[in-house]
Amino acid sequence: MRLKDKVAMISGAASGMGAATARLFAREGCKGVVVADILDKDGQAVVADIEKAGGRAIFVKLDVTDEAQWKAAVDKTVATYGGLDVLVNNAGISGSAEQDLYDTVAWHRLMDINSTGVFLGMKYGIRAMKRGGSVINLSSISGITGQGYIHVGYNASKGAVRLITKAGAAQHGKDGIRVNSVHPGLMPPMRTSGRTADPVARAKTLKGVPLGRAGEVDEVAYAILFLASDESSYVTGAELVVDGGWTAV
Numbered sequence: 400m401r402l403k404d405k406v407a408m409i410s411g412a413a414s415g416m417g418a419a420t421a422r423l424f425a426r427e428g429c430k431g432v433v434v435a436d437i438l439d440k441d442g443q444a445v446v447a448d449i450e451k452a453g454g455r456a457i458f459v460k461l462d463v464t465d466e467a468q469w470k471a472a473v474d475k476t477v478a479t480y481g482g483l484d485v486l487v488n489n490a491g492i493s494g495s496a497e498q499d500l501y502d503t504v505a506w507h508r509l510m511d512i513n514s515t516g517v518f519l520g521m522k523y524g525i526r527a528m529k530r531g532g533s534v535i536n537l538s539s540i541s542g543i544t545g546q547g548y549i550h551v552g553y554n555a556s557k558g559a560v561r562l563i564t565k566a567g568a569a570q571h572g573k574d575g576i577r578v579n580s581v582h583p584g585l586m587p588p589m590r591t592s593g594r595t596a597d598p599v600a601r602a603k604t605l606k607g608v609p610l611g612r613a614g615e616v617d618e619v620a621y622a623i624l625f626l627a628s629d630e631s632s633y634v635t636g637a638e639l640v641v642d643g644g645w646t647a648v
Contacts, residue, residue, distance in 0.1 A: 400428030401628040406480040408433040408472070410463050410520060411490030413441035416537065416583070419616040420487055420623050421445055425454030427624060431480035435461040435472050436490070463490045463516030473523040485627045486524035488517040488536045488560075494553025506552040513556035514563070521567055521578070531575030535626045536564045538580045540642050548600070561638065568636030577635035579626045584642025585613045609644030 407424045411417040413436035422445065425432050432449060434456055436442040442458040449456040457479055459472045476483050491513045497505045517536050524534060541549065542557030560580060567578035585604055605611065622641045625631050640646055 401624060401630065402485070403428035404430050405484040405627075406431045406433075406476065406482055407485035407487065407627065408435055408459075408476050408483060408524065409487040409489055410435045410461060410516065411537075412436055412487075413438040413445060416586070416616045416619045416623075417487070417489040418445045419620040420489065421456065422449060422452075423617070423620045423624055424485070424627070425449040425452065425456060427628075429485075430455060431476075432456040433459055433472070433476045433479075435459045437462050461490075463488075463519065464511045466519050466522075469519045469523045473527050477527050482529060483524060483527040484530070484532050486520060486528075486532070486534045487623055487627070488520040488524075488534070490516055491537060491556075494541075494550035494556075495548065497550040500550050502550065505550050506555075509550060509552035509556045510559070513553070514559040517560050517563060521563065525567070525571060525574075525576060528574070528576050532577070533627050533631075534564075534567060534576065534578040535623050536560050536578070536580045538564070538582050538638070540582050540584045540640065540646050542580070543582060543638070543640070543646055564638075565636045572635055577626075577631070579631070579634060579637045579639060581619060581622050581626070582638055582640045582642065582646075583614060583619050584608065584640070584645045586619065587613065587616060607645055607648065608642070609648060612643065614641060614643060 412421045412434040434442045446456045446458045461472045538560040539557040542561040564580040
């Protein structure tokens with residue numbers, strides 16, 4: 400039980416890596432998992448799965464671009480479980496569906512969800528961490544290196560996540576709060592994926608992955624679990640890359 404008695408909140412937890420992380424955290428002993436998402440039905444289904452397996456969870460409706468909703472979500476977490484120990488800023492959208500890679504509307508949407516959502520999560524989540532804690536921000540390999548086939552706002556937004564993580568680590572280490580980022584590579588397509596969901600494009604990308612395959616959401620969830628647990632007690636401001644070696648070549 401690597402998270403025994405801890406309270407964890409995960410944004411974007413209704414599907415994909417967020418849902419996998421929520422289920423894993425519950426199995427690892429969390430006394431409360433907060434599934435936060437804009438998708439009510441899917442989020443409630445994740446909660447039902449956790450409860451069926453004997454865990455404890457609640458669903459909170461959360462648009463990560465809405466500051467008032469962030470405050471309300473964190474307040475409900477504290478009211479329900481008595482505190483917050485782990486915050487996973489997972490919610491995000493892909494930039495691979497845009498045809499115009501410099502579309503201004505897309506730029507603002509990507510920055511609002513992928514970057515401002517993380518900022519607001521840190522703003523309210525860290526305030527609630529009275530006994531230390533761990534913040535894990537989901538960036539991407541796109542926050543480390545550029546690509547020629549996705550909107551520039553995706554790279555910029557994920558790069559911002561990478562650096563706000565380091566700033567948070569520098570500012571809150573004195574409070575016993577660790578802040579780290581996780582950088583997935585090629586994963587199962589998201590609901591918002593475009594070109595990165597195309598089988599031909601994926602096959603081309605896989606040629607540059609030393610392990611020769613795409614990752615699975617559970618493989619990212621286990622990386623997040625390490626950073627959430629006390630096993631990583633001397634790790635902060637770090638970038639944990641989960642990409643099959645893509646950025647190594």
